[in-house]
Amino acid sequence: MGNLLVLGDSDIHDILINLSRAQILNFSDALLQCLRSYSVGAERQYQPAPGVINRPEGQKCLFRPFTSPDSVGTKIVITPAPTSKAAGALRGIVTMCDADGIPSGILNAEEVTGYRTALIALIPYLWRNYTENIVIFGAGKQALWHLRLALALRGDEIRSIIIVNRTVSRAEALLAKVREENSTRWKSAATMQAIDPSRSDYQECLKGHLSVADAIFCTVGSTEPLFPASYVLNDGRKRQPYVSAVGSWQPDMIELDPELIHQTVKGITSGSRAGSVLADDRKYVVEHSGEFARSKIGAEHVVEIGEVGNLQNSETNKKPLENWMKDGLLVYKSVGVGLTDLAASNAIMAIAKERQLGTTVSHF
Numbered sequence: 001m002g003n004l005l006v007l008g009d010s011d012i013h014d015i016l017i018n019l020s021r022a023q024i025l026n027f028s029d030a031l032l033q034c035l036r037s038y039s040v041g042a043e044r045q046y047q048p049a050p051g052v053i054n055r056p057e058g059q060k061c062l063f064r065p066f067t068s069p070d071s072v073g074t075k076i077v078i079t080p081a082p083t084s085k086a087a088g089a090l091r092g093i094v095t096m097c098d099a100d101g102i103p104s105g106i107l108n109a110e111e112v113t114g115y116r117t118a119l120i121a122l123i124p125y126l127w128r129n130y131t132e133n134i135v136i137f138g139a140g141k142q143a144l145w146h147l148r149l150a151l152a153l154r155g156d157e158i159r160s161i162i163i164v165n166r167t168v169s170r171a172e173a174l175l176a177k178v179r180e181e182n183s184t185r186w187k188s189a190a191t192m193q194a195i196d197p198s199r200s201d202y203q204e205c206l207k208g209h210l211s212v213a214d215a216i217f218c219t220v221g222s223t224e225p226l227f228p229a230s231y232v233l234n235d236g237r238k239r240q241p242y243v244s245a246v247g248s249w250q251p252d253m254i255e256l257d258p259e260l261i262h263q264t265v266k267g268i269t270s271g272s273r274a275g276s277v278l279a280d281d282r283k284y285v286v287e288h289s290g291e292f293a294r295s296k297i298g299a300e301h302v303v304e305i306g307e308v309g310n311l312q313n314s315e316t317n318k319k320p321l322e323n324w325m326k327d328g329l330l331v332y333k334s335v336g337v338g339l340t341d342l343a344a345s346n347a348i349m350a351i352a353k354e355r356q357l358g359t360t361v362s363h364f
């Protein structure tokens with residue numbers, strides 16, 4: 001029998017929102033280490049496949065099991081049916097045991113998922129030379145954490161943030177929240193604005209913002225591409241953007257125009273993996289995202305984030321890879337890696353124990 005730590009959403013939020021820049025970078029290093037152990041270490045073979053069930057009632061149920069030398073567990077996340085009163089947020093639970101199966105933790109999965117997904121999407125963002133102009137699609141938990149983390153990590157370099165969301169009132173509410181947090185926490189001078197998709201000049205306005213965006217974060221469970229590739233790929237632009245897409249994780253979901261994927265991989269040069277599409281999990285991104293289902297781009301054009309460190313060491317001419325990471329058209333597609341839930345949950349539980357947060361059930 002062991003001591004089981006139970007952490008609710010507000011305790012987890014309190015831990016994550018109060019991390020300093022240095023602590024966020026430590027957290028992101030822990031996630032990167034975990035992705036390396038998955039991509040170039042031995043861990044991939046010890047991860048059971050996730051399970052997805054789409055129920056006739058409309059819920060999408062995701063079961064993500066994970067194992068490591070020290071912990072074993074699973075995360076369950078439900079996207080409620082559109083007709084549910086709970087629609088509009090993902091909900092679920094993470095359960096953790098130690099290596100002997102002794103239960104060690106139960107965590108509400110909402111903040112864990114929001115944070116780990118956004119922080120991993122910001123790893124390539126940290127490689128970039130420029131981040132003056134940001135466009136974020138979506139106004140849910142993912143958009144919120146992408147925005148918070150971008151402000152916490154590079155707030156002094158950001159000049160403009162544009163939020164694009166189907167429901168503009170939700171985007172305005174998200175901005176009000178972030179403006180308030182920014183005024184006391186990160187103190188970025190960036191301007192923040194929401195764009196209403198129902199305005200008559202929406203396409204023109206969106207094109208204008210995307211044509212100068214340095215980072216485009218897509219966080220929408222959409223079934224149609226969020227913008228035409230041509231809005232991003234115009235010859236006249238001064239700098240290429242970093243584009244991340246974490247929202248679609250089933251073949252019928254898509255955020256990025258397949259043409260953007262095609263044009264990205266055209267940049268692959270011989271002797272280097274520069275110009276590939278970056279992913280958290282090559283196999284699942286290729287098999288489960290609408291972007292790959294529709295573009296028919298194969299796994300050979302994908303590099304996992306966890307492989308990049310090894311490529312940096314192994315490529316003879318390091319320039320193309322370096323230029324691509326810092327200044328090239330860099331596209332990241334995420335469907336989630338269960339092992340990162342383990343790493344994030346362990347990191348959160350360690351801080352909670354230090355700060356004596358949560359409820360401990362003794363002799364569970």
Ligand SMILES: NC(=O)c1ccc[n+]([C@@H]2O[C@H](COP(=O)([O-])OP(=O)(O)OC[C@H]3O[C@@H](n4cnc5c(N)ncnc54)[C@H](OP(=O)(O)O)[C@@H]3O)[C@@H](O)[C@H]2O)c1
Pocket residue numbers: 079088089090113114117137138139140141142143165166167170219220221222223246247248249334335336337
């Ligand atoms: N890659 C990963 O590891 C990972 C991890 C967590 C979540 N996700 C995915 O990321 C997405 C966002 O998660 P979240 O927690 O932020 O969810 P959320 O709080 O429910 O927000 C969903 C956002 O997507 C928009 N949206 C949903 N369906 C849409 C559609 N058909 N067309 C246009 N906009 C649509 C919503 O707009 P409205 O405000 O107008 O409703 C809202 O802005 C979800 O699809 C989720 O499954 C991926």
